[in-house]
Amino acid sequence: MSKRKILMSVATMCMLSTAAMAQGPKAGGVVNAVIQPEPPGLMMGLVQNGPTQMIAGNIYEGLLRYSPKLDPLPGLAESWSVSEDGKVYTFKLVKGVTWHDGKPFTSADVLFSIDFLKQTHARARGNLVQLDKVEAPDESTVVFTLKQPFGPFIGIFEVGSLPMIPKHLYEGTDFKTNPANNTPIGTGPFMFKEWQKGSFIRLVKNPNYHVKGKPNLDEIYWHVIPDAAARSVAYETGKVDVLPGGSVENFDVPRLSKLKNTCVTGAGWEFFSPHSWLWLNNRSGPTANKKFRQALMFAIDRNMAKDVVWNGLGKVATGPSGSTIRYYTGAMPKYDYDPAKAKALLKEAGYKGEKVRMLPLPYGETWQRWAEMVRQNLQDVGINVDMVATDVPGWNQKVSEWDYDIAFTYLYQYGDPALGVGRNYVSSQIAKGSPFNNVEGYSNPEIDKLFADGAVAFPDAAREEIYAKAQKILVEDVPVAWMLELQFPTITRCNVKNLITTGIGVNDGFRDAWIEK
Amino acid sequence: MISFIAQRIAKAVIVLLALVVLNFFLIRMAPGDPAVVMAGEAGAGDQLFIAQLREKFGLDRPLPVQLFLYVKGILSLDLGFSFRQQMPVSKLILDRLPATLLLTGTAFAISLAFGILFGALAARFAGTWADTAITIAALIFYATPLFWVALMAILLFSVTMDWLPSFGYETVGAGYTGLAHVLDVAAHLILPATTIGLFFMATYARMTRASMLEVNRLDFVKTARAKGLSDAVIQRRHVLRNALLPVVTLAGLQAGTLVGGAVLTETVFAWPGIGRLMYEALLQRDYNLLLGVFVVCSAMVLAFNLITDLVYRSVDPRIEFAS
Numbered sequence: 001m002s003k004r005k006i007l008m009s010v011a012t013m014c015m016l017s018t019a020a021m022a023q024g025p026k027a028g029g030v031v032n033a034v035i036q037p038e039p040p041g042l043m044m045g046l047v048q049n050g051p052t053q054m055i056a057g058n059i060y061e062g063l064l065r066y067s068p069k070l071d072p073l074p075g076l077a078e079s080w081s082v083s084e085d086g087k088v089y090t091f092k093l094v095k096g097v098t099w100h101d102g103k104p105f106t107s108a109d110v111l112f113s114i115d116f117l118k119q120t121h122a123r124a125r126g127n128l129v130q131l132d133k134v135e136a137p138d139e140s141t142v143v144f145t146l147k148q149p150f151g152p153f154i155g156i157f158e159v160g161s162l163p164m165i166p167k168h169l170y171e172g173t174d175f176k177t178n179p180a181n182n183t184p185i186g187t188g189p190f191m192f193k194e195w196q197k198g199s200f201i202r203l204v205k206n207p208n209y210h211v212k213g214k215p216n217l218d219e220i221y222w223h224v225i226p227d228a229a230a231r232s233v234a235y236e237t238g239k240v241d242v243l244p245g246g247s248v249e250n251f252d253v254p255r256l257s258k259l260k261n262t263c264v265t266g267a268g269w270e271f272f273s274p275h276s277w278l279w280l281n282n283r284s285g286p287t288a289n290k291k292f293r294q295a296l297m298f299a300i301d302r303n304m305a306k307d308v309v310w311n312g313l314g315k316v317a318t319g320p321s322g323s324t325i326r327y328y329t330g331a332m333p334k335y336d337y338d339p340a341k342a343k344a345l346l347k348e349a350g351y352k353g354e355k356v357r358m359l360p361l362p363y364g365e366t367w368q369r370w371a372e373m374v375r376q377n378l379q380d381v382g383i384n385v386d387m388v389a390t391d392v393p394g395w396n397q398k399v400s401e402w403d404y405d406i407a408f409t410y411l412y413q414y415g416d417p418a419l420g421v422g423r424n425y426v427s428s429q430i431a432k433g434s435p436f437n438n439v440e441g442y443s444n445p446e447i448d449k450l451f452a453d454g455a456v457a458f459p460d461a462a463r464e465e466i467y468a469k470a471q472k473i474l475v476e477d478v479p480v481a482w483m484l485e486l487q488f489p490t491i492t493r494c495n496v497k498n499l500i501t502t503g504i505g506v507n508d509g510f511r512d513a514w515i516e517k
Numbered sequence: 518m519i520s521f522i523a524q525r526i527a528k529a530v531i532v533l534l535a536l537v538v539l540n541f542f543l544i545r546m547a548p549g550d551p552a553v554v555m556a557g558e559a560g561a562g563d564q565l566f567i568a569q570l571r572e573k574f575g576l577d578r579p580l581p582v583q584l585f586l587y588v589k590g591i592l593s594l595d596l597g598f599s600f601r602q603q604m605p606v607s608k609l610i611l612d613r614l615p616a617t618l619l620l621t622g623t624a625f626a627i628s629l630a631f632g633i634l635f636g637a638l639a640a641r642f643a644g645t646w647a648d649t650a651i652t653i654a655a656l657i658f659y660a661t662p663l664f665w666v667a668l669m670a671i672l673l674f675s676v677t678m679d680w681l682p683s684f685g686y687e688t689v690g691a692g693y694t695g696l697a698h699v700l701d702v703a704a705h706l707i708l709p710a711t712t713i714g715l716f717f718m719a720t721y722a723r724m725t726r727a728s729m730l731e732v733n734r735l736d737f738v739k740t741a742r743a744k745g746l747s748d749a750v751i752q753r754r755h756v757l758r759n760a761l762l763p764v765v766t767l768a769g770l771q772a773g774t775l776v777g778g779a780v781l782t783e784t785v786f787a788w789p790g791i792g793r794l795m796y797e798a799l800l801q802r803d804y805n806l807l808l809g810v811f812v813v814c815s816a817m818v819l820a821f822n823l824i825t826d827l828v829y830r831s832v833d834p835r836i837e838f839a840s
Binding site: 030032037038040041047048049050122176181196197198199200202219221223224225226227229230233234236237239390391392393394395396397398400431433434435436 | 547548549550551553554555556557558564565566567573601602603609612613616668671672675676679682683684685686687689690784785786787789790793794796797800801802
């Protein structure tokens with residue numbers, strides 16, 4: 001079988017490293033960062049939430065990392081190739097890698113991790129649905145064979161999606177009660193040292209890390225500070241150096257960004273590509289009418305929301321896919337802010353001023369203000385909006401029980417429409433009781449077929465054509481009202497360098513970070 | 518006295534069990550459940566995953582069965598397992614309880630000492646500028662929301678003056694030991710303890726002032742004056758002691774609820790106590806943890822009520838224990 005070598009991204013890594021080297025990374029130093037909420041655990045195979053990955057992304061590693069353009073980069077795999085039929089993926093592992101307890105990392109750990117994650121990791125389970133078998137011909141080679149080509153497969157190997165788990169600690173044990181969960185052991189640049197619940201988590205440098213000269217930092221402290229205003233103050237008073245995206249309310253960002261030695265960036269979210277929209281209940285009420293839904297798109301001033309609520313960060317969403325997602329096309333009908341057009345469409349829809357229940361996302365003041373802005377927009381065109389206050393569990397219940405008309409949300413897209421886009425629109429994902437699938441109840445057999453075909457089409461050109469068609473249909477039907485491609489601002493001291501070097505951002509660990517004295 | 522205490526403890530246990538049952542249903546009446554919250558945090562909420570979580574937590578069982586198992590656990594002093602924190606509830610609470618007791622104990626001591634002192638001064642100098650100043654200050658502290666006081670205190674003493682730390686229990690990573698550690702914790706304690714203490718201090722000051730003025734009008738005070746005792750002795754030995762009974766009652770009731778009062782303060786100051794644990798458990802619908810914190814809070818209220826009854830006796834020996 002002839003193979004085509006793809007994306008040997010060592011060159012890219014060298015370029016990134018060279019840029020940093022020119023400045024001369026300095027070894028040593030401690031970074032204090034904020035984490036919120038406190039993670040329930042740090043064992044990434046068992047716990048998959050944002051704060052867990054943000055911290056444990058330093059402890060564990062995946063086979064690959066991804067550039068801001070989502071090209072694969074070496075991680076625990078130093079090279080990889082794909083067979084011409086797109087069904088066999090062969091990974092060569094970095095040699096000489098050890099776990100934090102000194103045991104060697106081998107292909108047997110990769111095989112074990114796949115088996116482990118199929119049992120415990122809902123997203124990994126979905127990502128591996130086309131996997132036929134995985135084999136380890138030798139200690140440093142792993143071969144994945146798929147049932148049929150699965151386009152997004154090369155994009156599922158980052159640390160949060162497929163973290164490597166130490167076989168020697170977990171094999172034959174009850175994973176959930178294994179004592180090792182409290183002292184996580186990975187291969188990453190930092191090792192777990194201490195966790196004072198409610199206060200801080202401390203990681204220290206892994207002196208045997210497999211990338212020579214990395215990491216630069218000696219320690220990282222993650223401080224648990226539950227109140228957003230107190231997190232701002234902690235930065236302002238110099239007690240913390242890094243506020244990862246979403247740590248403070250957006251209205252505090254301009255003030256904090258003016259502080260001395262402070263840098264703000266929206267980079268590092270390209271892989272997750274958080275996409276925000278309004279769920280619109282397609283089953284009943286005014287939102288069941290396509291013209292009403294289109295009217296909403298014209299009625300909402302999304303540019304203003306971006307500039308005012310999100311301080312200019314992010315982009316106005318043009319459709320179901322974010323612009324950093326593979327096969328994104330911007331060549332679609334546009335919904336620019338046009339209240340007159342919205343009013344005309346409402347008239348065509350036969351809207352008579354019925355009450356429309358709107359659920360803001362209960363994630364703090366930023367989202368509340370955004371909801372108020374949208375309510376104002378909708379009231380301006382004559383829509384009778386009733387804002388319903390909830391907390392997070394209440395929001396989850398109302399959305400999963402379909403008890404709403406309009407509901408704010410945002411979800412990650414994970415770089416590929418087959419991973420993070422299709423699930424929101426295909427009818428097989430309509431299921432009461434879960435707030436994370438097609439809760440709007442949109443059902444279109446053509447869309448079902450396009451997403452089913454797109455996931456397994458080969459080669460890339462075929463996928464591109466399918467997804468372009470799907471995006472066009474969805475934008476015309478407006479099953480949900482797309483709002484913004486979000487960028488959560490990461491605020492740091494400017495002398496903390498190279499904090500974000502990949503498309504996974506601060507969730508990919510502080511491996512390359514260093515402190516300029 | 519022993520039989521009095523035994524009776525009170527027996528009654529307290531019954532009340533506690535009734536509270537457990539009530540809280541059990543009350544919490545479950547709130548919308549949403551921990552499985553959906555955790556699935557949301559995982560960013561992958563397929564129904565299989567949510568069903569797995571419910572099964573793991575035992576939430577798929579009928580409610581009476583869940584209640585039976587919970588009460589059975591309580592009777593063997595087992596508060597259950599926290600869904601989200603993946604730890605026994607009792608360990609979580611015991612780990613956090615010292616911080617809360619330190620915070621609320623300090624706040625309680627500050628508020629009681631200064632509240633009684635300022636209340637006594639206001640009564641002693643009733644109608645003067647000192648009385649007016651104390652009364653107005655007490656009114657302001659009584660009426661101002663705790664979180665606002667907390668934020669303003671942070672703004673003034675941490676951001677502007679940089680005198681006191683704004684969050685946490687200690688300086689993380691400083692490695693202080695011995696006296697340096699004690700002083701470090703004390704520095705972290707000042708703002709949150711004062712924030713909580715101000716409200717209660719205002720309450721005690723107002724109560725002490727009113728009560729002392731009332732006692733001052735009673736005949737035995739006139740008799741004491743007629744006997745030629747000095748005003749200071751009359752105020753301290755006769756008036757204050759008799760005026761303290763309602764203050765003790767109030768303090769006894771409030772001591773138990775100080776844990777609840779610490780929820781906001783612990784959250785704003787990132788103080789790692791059980792008030793914050795309760796707040797987080799509520800947002801995450803971590804039923805067992807929330808119930809566990811409620812049990813501890815209820816037990817504290819009941820314990821303080823018992824202590825209040827005992828303190829009555831020492832404040833006023835005329836009071837006898839009814840057995």
